[in-house]
Amino acid sequence: MLVFYNGKILDLESVAISPFDRAFQFGDGVYEVIRYYPSEFFKSELHINRLKNSLKEVGIPYNNCDSIESNLNELIKLNNLTDEVSIGYIQISRGYHIPRRHYFDDGMEPTVFMYVEKYPARLEEMTNGVKIGLEEDIRWLRCNIKATSLLANILTRNKAVRKELSEIVWHRNGIITEGTQTNIFFVKNGELFTPLLSNFILPGVTRRVVLDLCGKNGIPFTERNITIDELTKSDEIFLTSTTAEVTPVIEIEGTNVKDLKPGPISRILQKEYSKLY
Ligand SMILES: Cc1ncc(COP(=O)(O)O)c(C=O)c1O
Structure with a gap:
């Protein structure tokens, strides 16, 4: 499976997220799930706007939300899902710091992960x-x-x-x-x-x-x-x-x-x- 991780398309096996990532330690992140009906992500603008709002509410700075749809479309193509009803998952965590502590600094580098998978109608x-x-x-x-x-x-x-x-x-x-x-x-x-x-x-x-x-x-x-x-x-x-x-x-x-x-x-x-x- 090819996935998006911090700006790159990688094999899932080569993604290494720090155990100090705040999503792992605290669930400190936000996400979205968007349906793909061949050949488009459905209502992607509404999903991306909600993601932007979630990011704003928790104070995670991520300025590339407007590229998400093209990132997901690329994943659909690379994973041969162009003709399959699927979903795209986007997760943005606050990032990581060592040692573990509850409070966070401003301007941390977020961890961004996206994948797509086949998801037929129920x-x-x-x-x-x-x-x-x-x-x-x-x-x-x-x-x-x-x-x-x-x-x-x-x-x-x-x-x-x-x-x-x-x-x-x-x-x-x-x-x-x-x-x-x-x-x-x-x-x-x-x-x-x-x-x-x-x-x-x-x-x-x-x-x-x-x-x-x-x-x-x-x-x-x-x-x-x-x-x-x-x-x-x-x-x-x-x-x-x-x-x-x-x-x-x-x-x-x-x-x-x-x-x-x-x-x-x-x-x-x-x-x-x-x-x-
Ligand atoms: C708690 C909760 N409410 C409602 C929804 C439905 O939201 P949407 O229609 O955007 O998928 C979801 C979707 O995952 C959810 O997790």
Whole structure:
């Protein structure tokens, strides 16, 4: 596999990142995941803008964000993925210093890593819908930053997999936030609802695209706080993300949501979304 590491294209085996890198020691870095549908990276501008915002929020200086798309396209070509649905992963950490210490100096040299891999659509889940769980949100209060420090996400996600759930959706004091890797929407009486943007959720690119599609297709929507009670009385529920696209939810563990079907609004949005790539 050929990857991008600090300005060079290298064989994965020849990449050597310091164990003193702050991403390794503290999860001190930010990242992005962009879908590649032959023959373009999808909504790359929105992803790069979010990356720039994450970098700004944590104070990592990286001035080459505008080259990322061409770096990724080069990786796609070099790894023979031009005709494959794939993803590009970009990670920028604050860099390294010895000895280990919590505080950091200004002007450190960031560590930049990118790779691409084949990542086909999860058609079974998108067609038949998925089962999810609900749990109290155990994350910090800056969830709008796409940070590599994902301990809460991976522990919760791991629990979901062990329980054969596709996702766990979090709530804070009964107000729905988002899934470990997805944003959430629900439909009631023909209107779509999703949690409003705040420091409690990631501003999903797919979320943005879906709301734009609602605007274009005359589907009324509201961004506001959503309670668990409302969610469990929905007509339709779906999750969105770069890799899940629009994935219907058919069951919520431990609630009366047991026989939801992927509904008409989910289907319209899936279809309209797929027309964009
Ligand atoms: C916590 C969280 N929320 C939402 C999303 C969806 O974001 P996007 O649509 O930009 O992939 C992700 C994606 O990884 C995520 O990790």
